[in-house]
Amino acid sequence: MISLNEAIDLVLAEVRPVGEERLPLLEALGRVTAAEVVSPSAVPSFDNSAMDGFAVRGVDLAGAAHGEGLVITAEIPAGQPSGEPLGPGSAARIMTGAPLPEGADTVVQVEHTEERDGRVFVQRAPAVGSNVRYAAEDVRRGDVVLPRGAVLGPAEIGLLTSIGVEELAVARRPRVAIIATGSELVPPGRPLGPGQIHNSNSFTAWGQVLAAGAEPVLLGIAPDDRDETRRLIARALDEDVTITSGGVSVGDYDFVKQVEDELAVERRLWGVATKPGKPFAFGVHEGRLVFGVPGNPVAAMVSFELYIRPALLALQGRHDIWRPWLTAVADEPVKATKDRVEVGRCLLARDESGGWRFSTTGPQGSGILRSMVLADGLVVVPARHPGGPAGEPHLVVLLEGSRGERPPYPA
Ligand code: AMP
Numbered sequence: 001m002i003s004l005n006e007a008i009d010l011v012l013a014e015v016r017p018v019g020e021e022r023l024p025l026l027e028a029l030g031r032v033t034a035a036e037v038v039s040p041s042a043v044p045s046f047d048n049s050a051m052d053g054f055a056v057r058g059v060d061l062a063g064a065a066h067g068e069g070l071v072i073t074a075e076i077p078a079g080q081p082s083g084e085p086l087g088p089g090s091a092a093r094i095m096t097g098a099p100l101p102e103g104a105d106t107v108v109q110v111e112h113t114e115e116r117d118g119r120v121f122v123q124r125a126p127a128v129g130s131n132v133r134y135a136a137e138d139v140r141r142g143d144v145v146l147p148r149g150a151v152l153g154p155a156e157i158g159l160l161t162s163i164g165v166e167e168l169a170v171a172r173r174p175r176v177a178i179i180a181t182g183s184e185l186v187p188p189g190r191p192l193g194p195g196q197i198h199n200s201n202s203f204t205a206w207g208q209v210l211a212a213g214a215e216p217v218l219l220g221i222a223p224d225d226r227d228e229t230r231r232l233i234a235r236a237l238d239e240d241v242t243i244t245s246g247g248v249s250v251g252d253y254d255f256v257k258q259v260e261d262e263l264a265v266e267r268r269l270w271g272v273a274t275k276p277g278k279p280f281a282f283g284v285h286e287g288r289l290v291f292g293v294p295g296n297p298v299a300a301m302v303s304f305e306l307y308i309r310p311a312l313l314a315l316q317g318r319h320d321i322w323r324p325w326l327t328a329v330a331d332e333p334v335k336a337t338k339d340r341v342e343v344g345r346c347l348l349a350r351d352e353s354g355g356w357r358f359s360t361t362g363p364q365g366s367g368i369l370r371s372m373v374l375a376d377g378l379v380v381v382p383a384r385h386p387g388g389p390a391g392e393p394h395l396v397v398l399l400e401g402s403r404g405e406r407p408p409y410p411a
């Protein structure tokens, strides 16, 4: 058995980016940039007003409160050209976002003015240059607005739209074949016979794969039969990634390892010193990644979180492949068994001093999916931890979000 950290390193050492494709912007939400994005234009592309009010020449402001005021010579709504240059002693009525007329350098907001007989009187003069959004103050032409490896969320989509990008190069979504193994398994929607259970692992994996920006390919159930297992795994090896669940222990019907050996999957590891998640297997076949997660539903999900999710994100060129983590104090004594790192499921809450505390999510058996449903994070307890008192600090790795910093898993 190897350590959690060694297993992660062995997996990531095999990751090669899956390649790219060009997509229209509106199909690129959630995708990852395959190259840095350089702006072809400035934003804003013209000086414009940040307020509804009057565009004026700063030099005219001193005398604009009394006497003659300023003559209103133009009206400039948003979306229109700025018209004639602004002459001395005059003002243009201007709307937010409308282009500043030539000669004007300041906008007086309408609330600070009074209008009479076609003239405007400035009651509170702003500093010269106020209330103007200058060309290129957000983005200059040639600026790198997004690095390579950036995830396109709503803000990124908006930014790209604002600079006039209509399509761009993004990482292809890795295709991930999912196979459940076990003669006891029945697809959802079919009644259970004696000794049978529903195949849930394929669907938790389906969700985890989608949430990681990859494309699940559900290949169904391989009963505990060597030929059928071989047929399905051979099919799976066409995809960028294969995930099998179950059948990787030492039971008489655990054919996955044997079949993968026959199919020339080069084994990189089998067995990690974690609980749950010990019978985890990983190998490569012609550059494709082949994962075997344990059959127990919680163990399968935890293995995905620890190894497969970072790999799927890295395949897309992402740098933020890790979950955020924090240190939280235990509400109850926490111990680890024997020689394995223990990965519990926990709920987080604020403590009185503004830090975090955690409690475990009820029974922690590796088949108890409700322990995952309730969880905010995974608490990772070093092996041979004797079972310290409540109030002890522990590493908690969250089950949402992405960061560039790897959690400090115990050695
Ligand atoms: P295995 O690793 O094949 O020995 O399976 C370990 C445990 O996980 C057994 O109780 C299986 O019935 C259960 N299990 C295996 N595969 C699945 C699955 N796809 N969905 C739900 N439970 C499963």
Ligand code: MG
Binding pocket: 181, 182, 183, 246, 247, 295
């Ligand atoms: Mg099985």
